[in-house]
Amino acid sequence: MNDQHDLHAQLAEQLELDDGIASEWNEPIICRVEVDLPGWLTQLAGGKEWEVYSEDEDENCISFAMREKVQTKVAKMAEVTLYHNGYAIVDVDGKALFDGTLTSGTSECAHLSYYHADSGEPVTLN
DSSP states (O other): HHHHHHHHHEEEEEEEHHHHHHHTTOOOEEEEEEEEEHHHHHHHOSSSSSEEEEEESSSHHHHHEEOOOOOSOOOOEEEEEETSSEEEEEETTEEEEEEEEETTTSOTTTTEEEEETOOOOEEOOO
């Protein structure tokens, strides 16, 4: 009978630990995307001196229309769409050059940071 009581106590303790771990995963997190757009386009498409000439933001993403500043040839045109979840699409002159998630190591020009929505404290991912 004592073993059964110990088993119930261990089970209750494990459930409490699991609830503590699960609650950390249920906290709202904010993803902040920082991208050096001209640098990233130079890395992806080549060229020099890219500039943003318009931007459009909606609930899920922000899109940038960009062009290459050149005087000797026809300028390349680009559209960069950055989704709030860290996903990105880059098209240059109608060709898809990037379609994927911006994660550490994807590009030296892009960086993601995560924060607790309630406290603003940084989240460290392993």
